Amino acid sequence: MREALTLRANNALLTRANPLAKFVSVFLITLVLALSIDLVSASTALLGELALFPLAGLTVRLLWQRGWPLIIAAALGGWSTTILSASSGRVLLDVGIWSISEGSLQLGVGFMLRGLAIALPALLLMSCTDPTDLADALAQKAKLPHRFVLGTLAALRLVGLMAEEWQTIGMARRARGVGSQGTPRQRSKAMLGQSFGLLVQAIRRASRLAVTMEARGFGGGRRTWARESTYSRLDVWVLAGGLLIAAAAVLAAQWAGTWHFVWLKQGN
């Protein structure tokens, strides 16, 4: 997790764009895809996103390594939609309770592509954006309260530590005779105990970190920023790109006649 969040080796063009511009672009694309269930808008957006891969320093290999749970989830979602949705059109396959028709297959593939098209921009953003830079942009450009933004950023660093702590506490408890074997009840009891141990450690760590931050003058009304979050011409292109992908998805679906809002019943 920590490794996935570091970008030290990434020199791609999009790493130099302002995180806020990237964030807005991703938001636009996601918004459009959330509005309609159809195959055309999803595949248009997906094609546009795939074209951005090299600009974000992402390869298909890296994508699979980092995003495989999302990709498998999208595929499973598509599969279950295909076999469970009401049949319409020619039946392609009928094995017992599983029946796949043209209509359900279309819906299933549309569901899968949409899932991917929504997940990909977030992966793109993560792979070319440093959390510290994102926090700088949110506080300086979006004018979110700096106490909240920096507090979250510092807490995020502790999350990685907590993952290590969880492992250590698990071992320490095994050394006391609390195993992860046994009946489901015993297991959930052991899990609860381990969670409590982690919670105690998390609170201790968090309060010590809070003292550290306060002792360094954090919490005042004003502060200066060592790193200025700036916009450049690149950010205009980033916004335009996001807008273009979103608009292309809508227009393509309108042109193909497949666009329909999620909250309208099918067939309207």
Added chain:
Amino acid sequence: MPGPEAGATEVRPAAISAQGWGWRHSGRASQAIHALDLNIRPGERVLLLGPSGAGKSTLLHALAGVLGEEGDDADETGSLLVDGISPRAQRGRAGLMQQDPETQVVLSRLGDDVAFGAENLCVPRDEIWKRVHEALDDVGLRSTAGGGLALDHPTSALSGGQKQRLALAGILAMRPGLILLDEPTANLDPAGVLEVRDAVGRCLDKTGATLVVVEHRVSVWKDLVDRIVVLQPGSSSSTGGSTPAVLLDGDPDTVLAQARDMLIRAGVWVPGYVPATRPRSGPAGGSGPARRRELLLATHDLAVSRDRPRRRGFKTIPPVPVQAGLDAEVFAGQALTITGPNGAGKSTFALTLAGLLAPVSGTVTAAVGLSDGAGDDPFKWKAQQLISRIGTVFQEPEHQFVTGRVLDELMFGPKHLGHGEDRVDELLERLRLGHLVEANPYTLSGGEKRRLSVATVLAAHPRVLVLDEPTFGQDANTWAELASFLSELLDAGTSVVSVTHDREFSSVLGGTEMRLEPALQGRDRLEAGAA
């Protein structure tokens, strides 16, 4: 908020004045510190000593202005002023470093973390970066002579000593007149201790700032300070000023000469004093005759790592081992000491040996005398099979607490095993925990927690005892008790495997030493390059 000096580069050393000062934390019946009268001149360097419970940390927090407000059930008496003003009213006048290196780092990039304090004090941007470069140079984290670290170096890849030096740089960038160190080296290995001590010395020589440091290990700081103040626990909250907080005050040599016996009794590590311990005896001590030795546990060509195999899509990638090719043997009644610098994988090896981590490759094999029908791979044993065979004491006692009462904590193992409850009373008495049976384990002092964690593991009567840095941060009294107790166990036939930096400790236990050197790869190479 920023004073008129916010942009100035000169450090103005701070003066401290306490008059009848006392503080009671909210929810506590008595004061943490009571009737403190103390004046510290600008530029003085003071080492604060005293038994735990004397309020040393409370005083440092108050001077840093982070003690919270009076009111919400906390009480303040008398006055405590820095340069004649309340510490809370002047952020950035004092810089505070605490014990746990992990919580001294705020941001994930080296340069950003140093800049954090200066940003909060509204220092202009150009000035901030000037200070960042200077501070990193001063603490030796950006040595230009090769191996320097970049400003975007990830802070998570630093060693404990480097993290504490980074914290010092963050403090220096605020240009404080007062530097407060709360056991800054308690969690560090000997090399890290010297690293931090020397960096502090250099920075004080340069800036002339006032220093107040709390530490048990006097010899580390003795030559750097020009005054030692010994505090004692206050009496009560109601009676005013019966026992003053300051017991002794003066130049280091005088105080150490005057109070030597008292400090030793209080568990302070006085220079040139090694606490008396019970010597090893019996045939198993030292390198006894080979024919009598019973092998309990052995490793063969073992490679170890804390990471689990990772899934990358459909592939499973085994972790990169931190150490490989390890062969070791553990005999009944013999000590095995694992030594080596930080990052060499000592703890990882010990935890794998103890059946808590899966080997990356190679084997850990328990002899029949130890396994007793449970199979020869300790990692495959059930938790309850494990505790009656190999007991492991972790570095952080709190990680091992599973109940809310000292007595339950000790009874936990025997109860689950169905035998050995009779041993608990003996352990309670032997490790001086008898008066604490009803207490909550989390509320004990550091030394009590350590003794309890050893007792709980021994209650299950394991034949092999594995300890990870058992003497870290311990006062001299707990140290001596622990060493004597373990030497007794050894003579009784238990084998003791310990990961330690502590030479005195390993010489009390005797036996064999296994030294691990860091495999030069990845993170370790970074550390070696920066050192």
